[in-house]
Amino acid sequence: MAATGVLPFIRGVDLSGNDFKGGYFPEHVKSMTSLRWLKLNRTGLCYLPEELASLQKLEHLSVSHNSLTTLHGELSSLPCLRAIVARANNLKNSGVPDDIFQLDDLSVLDLSYNLLSEIPRELENAKNMLVLNLSHNSIENIPNQLFINLTDLLYLDLSDNKLESLPPQMRRLVHLQTLILNNNPLMHAQLRQLPAMTALQTLHLRNTQRTQSNLPTSLEGLSTLSDVQLSCNDLTRVPECLYTLSSLRRLNLSSNQISELSLCIDQWTQLESLNLSRNQLTSLPSAICKLTKLKKLYLNSNKLDFDGIPSGIGKLASLEEFMAANNNLELIPESLCRCGKLKKLVLNKNRLVTLPEAVHFLTNLEILDVRENPSLVMPPKPVDKTSEFYNIDFSLQNQLRLAGASPAVVAAAAGASGARDPVARKMRLRRRKDSSQDDQAKQVLKGMSDVAEEKNKNPQVSAVRIGSDLKTRRWDQGLEKPHLNYSEFFTEDVGQIPGLTVWHIENFIPTMIDEAFHGKFYEADCYIVLKTSLDENGSFNWQIFYWIGQEATMDKKACAAIHAVNLRNFLGAQCRTIREEMGDESEEFSTVFDNYISYIEGGTASGFYTVEETQYITRLFRCYNKSNIKLESVPLKASSLDPRLIGHSLNGCLGVLFWGGWGNKRLG
Structure with a gap:
């Protein structure tokens, strides 16, 4: 290949999945002098290869899921380097060189899932940093000077560390759009910096010891904040600052101690998903009926009864999912059945006695879960109106009686009808039956003779299949399935071990991702999710989803749908492939990831070639x-x-x- 002279013109190469242990790195890589991006994920690297020094135009380097203990080497000599992705390695602070932060174009740094105990030194010098991911490390504090220069940050993920406080200089992050601080013991953090982050769109504070006293009093200035995650905290009521968020679309307050909701929730006019599961709620305010854009309402594991659900809940015309499992419901309001778009109604583990008859008119309902309601009696299905005529007496006597005829006339009509000869009637029926059988026999003989004559005229007509199955089969079982080889997409062990498997679409092909990244979705990517479980008989059950990112290209969307069907055919599964869209995930899909789903800006490049027009500056x-x-x-x-x-x-x-x-x- 080197002799052809092609190597200097290659713009990108993915060598992921190869075994480069022991220094077996291809030396021809250094001839790819025009290389813009290079992926070396899951290659067993213990150190950076020296061939990188020749790639002076390299912009994106990904070395995730290796055994790297150091990034020292040639990185600082690559003047065009913009992105370094080195997650899931064995990096400590001593293995992160200081000089890489002097690179003028460095804007993306991912050192998540490593062994860092503190923020890398000299990181504050990376003035053009846009995306910083240091999650899943052991960082205990953040130096005050870090955010003095990193004012252009758009995405910051510090989740799953040991942070107890945040520096006041974070208020300088006025361009920040996504802030993820989940699973940190932020007991001393008052989050007074939040009101200054006016561009914030996503705020995740799951399991950060939040109470009413350590949250800001107002977030009115955050006009674009649409996604708030405050689950697994110590909140006894909804924080007042949340009522000032008029653009809120997704709010997760599950696993707290909330006992009541304020009437101020009608301020959330744009809210689409509200999760209040695992709290102490006994009733919902009537103001919830004003959330006309609400699509998903999760109320599992509370203390709700029939009186706790407002009668006007039928005004939620956009409601698609209503989940109130493990409560004290004896009945549900009939108005709930007026939500014509309802697709999922989950009411298991309650005290239900019956359901409104109107539940039969929910034409879009896909899932109705009423398990573990021992006293439940399902309402009868409304009978068709035509059956009302079955019990009408059309006899002559009854019609005369209704018409007001005298008893003598009615009796005469009865006598006339009773003077029939039963023996003669039987003879007539027998003759009619015999004649009909003769007619049928004649028709059969005529048909057989016609077939024989036609067959003699055209001997090339194929014979009628004689051994056809007598058992009635579904229409799709009768279709002949093509013999396709899916081995280049899926390995033999896929779907044979209980658990979760996730692929993302890259260059038209599904690529399996590591378990550590389950539940983290790039907005410009598409994913296939397989949930494998065993039933009580020891047989495999499969659930297949394909997730579509909001910014995904058309080729990724199509490939995700196609390969989801390929996966179903590969497994021989009878389940459906379920489409999930970003920001509109079903509860069933969220449960697969324990209701912890996060979005990340960006994604892999499209599989199609793109031509960029030259930009001329005036x-x-x-x-x-x-x-x-x-x-x-x-x-x-x-x-x-x-x-x-x-x-x-x-x-x-x-x-x-x-x-x-x-x-x-x-x-x-």
Whole structure:
């Protein structure tokens, strides 16, 4: 391949999954001098190969899921390097070189799932940093100077560390859009920096010891905040600051100690998903009926009864999922059955006696779970109105009686009808039956003779299949399935071990991702999720989902749907492949990841080739010095035009415009 001269023109290469242990790294990589991105994930690397020094145009380097203990080497000599992804290694602080933070273009750094005990030194010098992920380490504190220069950060993930406080300089992160601090003992953090982060869209504070006293009093300035995660904390009521978030779309307050909701929840006019499971709620306020855009309402494991659900809940016209398992419900309001878009109704582990008859009119209902309600009697299905005519007596006597005829006339009609000869009637029926059988026999003989004549005329007609199955089969079982080989997409052990398996679509092909990244979805990617379990008979049960990112390209969307069906065919499963969209995941899908789903900006490149148009910058130059004309760049605005000079030159796209001043002389 090197002899063909192709290597210098390669822009990107993925060597993930190869075994480069013991220094067996391909030396031809150093000939790829135009390489822009390089992936070396899961290759067994213990150190960075020296061939990287030749890749002077490299912008993106991914070395995740290896055995790296150090990043020392040639990284600092790569002037164009923008992204370093080294998650899931064995990196300690001593293995992170200080000089990589002097790279001018470094904007993405992922050191999650490592052994860091503190923030890397000199990290504050990476002034162009946009994405910083240091989650799943053992970091105990953040130095105050870190966020003095990192003011352009858009994404910050510090979850699953040992942080007890946050530096006040975090208020400088005015461009931050995503802040994830889950699973940190932030007992001393008052989060007074939050109101200054006016661009914040996603805020996750799961299991951070939040109470009413250590949250800001108001978040009114966060006009774009739409996703808040406050589950697994010590909240006894909904924090007042949340009521000021008018753009809120997703709110998770599950696993707290909340006993009541305020009437102020009607401020959440854009709310689509509300999770209040595992709290102490005994009733819902009537104001919840004003959340007309609400699609998902989760109330599992509370103390709700029939009186605790407002009668006007039927006004939630967009409601698709209502889950109130493990409560004290004896009945549900009939108005709940007026939510015509309801797809999932989960009421198991309650005290239900019956359900409204209107539940039969929920035409979109896909799941109705009423298990473990021992006293439940399902309402009868409404009978078709045509059955009302079955019990009408159409006899002559009854019709005469209804018409007011005299008893003598009614008796005469009864006598006339009773004077029939039963023996003669039997003979007539027998003759009719015999004649019909003769007619049928004649028709059969005629049909057989016609078939024989037609067969003699056309001997090429294929014979009728004689050994056809007598057992009635489903229509899809009769289809002949093509013999396809799925081994290049899925390995033999897929679906044979209980658990969770996730693939993401990359270059048209599903690629399995590590268990540590389950539940973390890139907005521009698509994923396939397989949940394998065993039933009571020891047989495998499969659930297949395909998740579509909001920014995903068309090829990824199509491949996710196609390969989800391929996976089902590969397993021989009878289940459906379920489509899940970003921000609109079902509770069933969320349960697969223990209700912990996070979104990450970005994704892999599209499988299609893209052509980028050359961007031309418009510049303005002034011309002076008549004897030896010189050009000087000036700001592109009208005030820069000086008529005393020879002229001004405007360069834009592929053309040049010249503006002459008083000192200009016509050029021959």
